[in-house]
Amino acid sequence: MNGITINNISKSYPLKKGKQEALKNIELTIPEGELFGLIGPDGAGKTTLFRILTTLLLPDSGTASVNGLDTTKDFMQIRKEVGYMPGRFSLYTDLTVEENLNFFANIFNTSVKENYHLIKEVYKMIEPFKKVRAGKLSGGMKQKLALSCALIHKPKTLFLDEPTTGVDAVSRKEFWELLRSLRAEGITIMVSTPYMDEASLCDRVGLIQQGSMMGVDTPQHLRNAFGKKLLSVKGPDMLQLLRQLQAMDTVEHAYPFGEYHHAVLKDAAFLPELPANIEVKEVEPDIEDCFISLMRTHAG
Amino acid sequence: MKQFYNFVIKEFIHIMRDRRTLFILIGMPVVQILIFGFALTNEVKNSGFAVIDLSHDERSAQLIDELDASRYFEIRGKFQSVESLEQSFRKGQVKIGIVIPSNFGKDMERPGGASLQFIADASDPNVANTLINYANAVVLDFENNINGEKKIPYTIQTETRMLYNPQLKGAYNFVPGVMAMVLLLVCTMMTALTVVREKELGTLEVMLVSPLKPLKIIIAKAVPYLLLSMLNIASILLLSVFVLDVPINGSLTLLVGEGILFILVALSLGLLISSSTASQQSAMFISLIGMFLPTVMLSGFMFPIENMPLPMQVVSNAVPAKWFYIIVRSVMIKGVGLKHVWKETLILSGMLIFFMAMAIKKFKVRLA
Amino acid sequence: MQDRAITAEKLTKKFGDFTAVDQISFEVSKGEIFGFLGANGAGKTTAMRMFCGLSLPTSGVATVGGFDVYSENEKIKNSIGYMSQRFSLYDDLSVIENIRFYAGIYGMSSKAIRVKAEHILKGLELEAEKNMLVGSLPLGWKQKLAFSVAIFHEPRIVFLDEPTGGVDPITRREFWQLIYEAAGEGITVFVTTHYMDEAEYCNRVSIMVDGRIEALDTPTGMKKHMGVGSMNEVFLQLARKATRTEN
Known part of the structure; x- marks a missing residue:
């Protein structure tokens, strides 16, 4: 029942x-x-x-x-x-x-x-x-x-x-x-x-x-359904880095995420070129990333 | 039934833990009765009066003497014209003027009777009204004295109020008035506040999502205030009888019965207010402006209704306290029975049914 | 001295026998985003009131924007901005009326207000809504507007009290981007919160337990030091030591 x-x-x-x-x-x-x-x-x-x-x-x-x-x-x-x-x-x-x-x-x-x-x-x-x-x-x-x-x-x-x-x-x-x-x-x-x-x-x-x-x-299925590559990025000047990421063609969407910035890559995009002092790693999406992505699709 | 009983107990705990409010609710009627009974009484002593005597005969001189001799009036002047009387008013020397038309004494012996005119300083309508009433009583006395000697009664055309209150005591008017005021405050305002408080707290939301019947919640909330009001009636009556010497001339049972009827009217008004408001602030505001002020202004206890403009007189009919005031005055002071106040009782009962039906209709079993 | 926005040295506040804030010492640099964390009742609010010039310390030394908290609280009030999640803007005033009101409090001229308001509304994409009542705006917009109003008079330091609790994740990001931009312009941002995920966005955080500062570091440093993965876990470990409950 x-x-x-x-x-x-x-x-x-x-x-x-x-x-x-x-x-x-x-x-x-x-x-x-x-x-x-x-x-x-x-x-x-x-x-x-x-x-x-x-x-x-x-x-x-x-x-x-x-x-x-x-x-x-x-x-x-x-x-x-x-x-x-x-x-x-x-x-x-x-x-x-x-x-x-x-x-x-x-x-x-x-x-x-x-x-x-x-x-x-x-x-x-x-x-x-x-x-x-x-x-x-x-x-x-x-x-x-x-x-x-x-x-x-x-x-x-x-x-x-x-x-x-x-x-x-x-x-x-x-x-x-x-x-x-x-x-x-x-x-x-x-x-x-x-x-x-x-x-x-x-x-x-x-x-x-x-x-x-x-x-x-x-929660696990929602994360699996995220379906895009997600990068976690950190650098010395976070504001500058965020603007840089948001301007990139290969990046669909970038936003602050705690101490890091998260960048969602466009389908099948390669990792973007970034200076050596920038720390970049691919991460599993969080429920919050899923929520943001769903909000964007729903907003159209 | 056990649920209901427990709910009432809970309401009592709320009231008992809020000591300050409890103290006000119990102490207020006592203080009000004492203030009105002693300090604010509009019993007026030795007020200045002036005469325009156009008759100059034996009877007019007799009447003037009698007014001067009463403990309420003291003669301050005799004038020949209304203009000079007005001047004396402006200087504040006199509060009331009496115009005795020519041929006063002769007119009294005629079938149509004699007439008198009172001119009062109405800047304080309360005092003016009281003085007119006093003067009327003196004239009536005067009339009776003369009629005692004669076989054919003489008549003087004046309206007589306060017929059943020969000592003209101020407290007589205040006791029923304070009773109406206190009951309205305790029942209407406190009941409205207690329901709305649960709305504000969010506890009503939880209560609604429980097997308790919503109407039961509302009635359970009103019960403690019903009891508190009964206590107030008792304290007001005890103070009136033993401290202010106001007798209860009519049946005590009838008086208490009418009191309960009025309490129920006030309670249903409180419930009606509570179901139409969302915050304690607006419940308080509506109770004060919408209920308390009309009671003070339009029930006839502070300001005489017959002196008001016609529209106000019509509006006053919608004020429950007006009818309660008439009932209490009649039963307590005139000592009449139900057959003399059945009309007012019926009106109050009608109001009770109307407000109760409205309150139940407006009460929601859901939030919006 | 110039690049220290806030300094505290053994700052203490007692209420009778109760020590609400117990000898806290720290420094916040100009343009830093500083997270001031603690459970309810740990002493955060009391400490912040002292920094805002609303309450006098019992002992210790503290400066805000270079001004002494004992003797120069009027100067302090002129050089700080404040925003809280609970209260910040008047719902029954329009967007532009709110801006004019707050800027007016700080004695800005009408002309300066007009120029700056235009700039800010453009940045927030709120130009079309400038005559709308704030109450009718979505929560997210309200929060962003409230922050812009709090820094409208270009304060040296802005105090934020749980600024992003309850807002949607996208608005929250936009909000933090505004904070980063303000910090980039040299405004020091002092965030008090008990939401641990808000703490992750700060440059450095301090955690208060029972009136004392138990830890002060960057979020990374703190997590590394404790060997845990999130600020929430850092906080849980520290807060377990607490003996005091909220009053």
């Missing part, structure tokens, strides 16, 4: 002049038990898609189902079966860690005791602070509490909208480790992130930009 099915969903928001298309004809199928990453920058449409799947918004056209239930017709049933963590921290800051958790367990007609095994791993990291008000926790702790609250009713499907945004690197790593272990429990997880480097931690990823799904596949 499929955990999540999305058929040709579109959604736009009215603006003063015209409208803003948040999602354009999205097609997606996520099998049960998959850890799926929705990767794209701010404003790509990630949150809108989450809200449609969690029954908070109706699509303009198209249909979607979660756990085999229609998001429009069976919305009350879906609300019983899914866990949702919105992009903003959405717990009661004036309640303590423990009070928040008990409250969420209660509104889902369950108790913390009943499903403690599910949240044990997350909760034990925040348990020392259980008498502390949620508003006083650090960013990483807040995210862990929010995850506990979203999990407490043993949802079949878990929606996490940018859980790692604004969280420091250590907490991010811990959070992903938690998601991997939840996946082992058989929960379908859909998680969105603006960080390209988190793609490799997902079973499959969808690259989304300006409301369009540019590609859906495993």
Whole structure:
């Protein structure tokens, strides 16, 4: 059975002049038990898609189902079966860690005791602070509490909208480790992130930009599909080097990439002639390179 | 049901942890009643009055004496023309003038009766209105005294208000007014704010994606404020009776029942505001400008409605507090029963149904 | 002295018993892109406030653009630019109104503003949108415009607070190219961030842990020294030592 099915969903928001298309004809199928990453920058449409799947918004056209239930017709049933963590921290800051958790367990007609095994791993990291008000926790702790609250009713499907945004690197790593272990429990997880480097931690990823799904596949397949030679270049004057690369006929596209510049070569092009003090090596494309390349093809 | 109960408990925790707001909600009615009852009372003592007596007979002299003798008025001058009276107004010496037409005494004995004209300094309409009312009461007294001696009653053409408030106590007007104001503030504004706060926090988003019925969430949020308002009614009534000596002449049950009706109207207004706004700031703004100001201005408790231009009088009918104010005044001070306020009660009930239906219709089970 | 944009010597800031910034020492050269990294609560913001002249140090010495942070903070404010991801431009003002407003703050003449604005809008390919409200521009354009506005008055140093979090990869590259160009013109760029991939673009980075600078090197040097492949891993290794949590 499929955990999540999305058929040709579109959604736009009215603006003063015209409208803003948040999602354009999205097609997606996520099998049960998959850890799926929705990767794209701010404003790509990630949150809108989450809200449609969690029954908070109706699509303009198209249909979607979660756990085999229609998001429009069976919305009350879906609300019983899914866990949702919105992009903003959405717990009661004036309640303590423990009070928040008990409250969420209660509104889902369950108790913390009943499903403690599910949240044990997350909760034990925040348990020392259980008498502390949620508003006083650090960013990483807040995210862990929010995850506990979203999990407490043993949802079949878990929606996490940018859980790692604004969280420091250590907490991010811990959070992903938690998601991997939840996946082992058989929960379908859909998680969105603006960080390209988190793609490799997902079973499959969808690259989304300006409301369009540019590609859906495993991270490895996406990289294999890059299909062009990619060079990593470094020199003493990086700005000069970048301008030089961008001006070359054999280079399709060149851009800064951390300490290096990346240059995508035109089909079957030879390595360009560069001075000896320039360090050049051929590299495997990163998900970010793939994203850039897909953005360019989609922009036309 | 357990979900609902737990939700209400959670709301109470929010209220209890925000001590400052809680203190204001409980302390405000007390402070307001005391301020209005003592400091701001528009009971006016020994105000200057002037007379233009065109009659110069026994009766007119009697009336002037009686006005001067009352503790509200003190004669400051006698004039022959309205122009000289106006000058005295401008100097601020007198607040009210009485014009006694010629043949006043004789007219009283005629079937049509005599007439009197009051001219008040309306730069402070509140004081002016109060003084007119006082003067009317004195004239009425005067009339009654004379009629006691005669078999055929004499009549003097003046409108008499404050008929049921012979001591003319200011606090009588304020108690129902403050009650309406406080209930509106606690129920409408606080309810609107508490729902919108969850919208702002993003917690409403999570609540919606839960098996809780959205309407249940809203009602659960209103329950603590309902209870808090009941507490406020109690404290206002206790203070009125024991500190301000305002008696409860009518049935206490009826009074409390009407109070609950008004609370429900205010709550549904609060819910309506909360479902139409997205930020605490705009909820606050709408509650204050849209609800609080009309209540103060148009309910009749600060400024008499009968002195307003006609359009304003029409608008005042849409202000729930106006009807509540009439009800409380009637029940508490006149001591009348439901059969005298059924019309106002019906209007409030109609408003309740209307606002509740609007609030439910506008409430969304989704985000947009 | 001329080619040192920022110097700090045992710079310390205490709030009561709590030492937010603990004796940090470093130098940033003119035209350098310096990454100032640390977890939330490590002391980055406190340190940056001292450099911007918003907060007085408890002890230590520091200069920004050659000016002393204790006594010359007004001069410092005139010689720096600032841009943060959270707030930088007014959404309800048009592109040109935003430029005029910010340039006006720094006392530039109307004529100078007009000439320079034209130049900048041309460079950003925003000439057609100059009368559009900033709120209606795509996020990427907003970020690039915000940076151009931050260096409009030609400051010696520009402070960037998590400038490219959440923007798409292409815009992000264009943004870094703008930064490289600014640095090429001699503007010192001081980037505070907790996004480790942003750090990879800097000439040198420092990593703050619990109020102290735990490491200071080029990204390559740091990775080599720790024997790892990315700044993220460098950071993970250092941040594990942290005892302090965000307050």
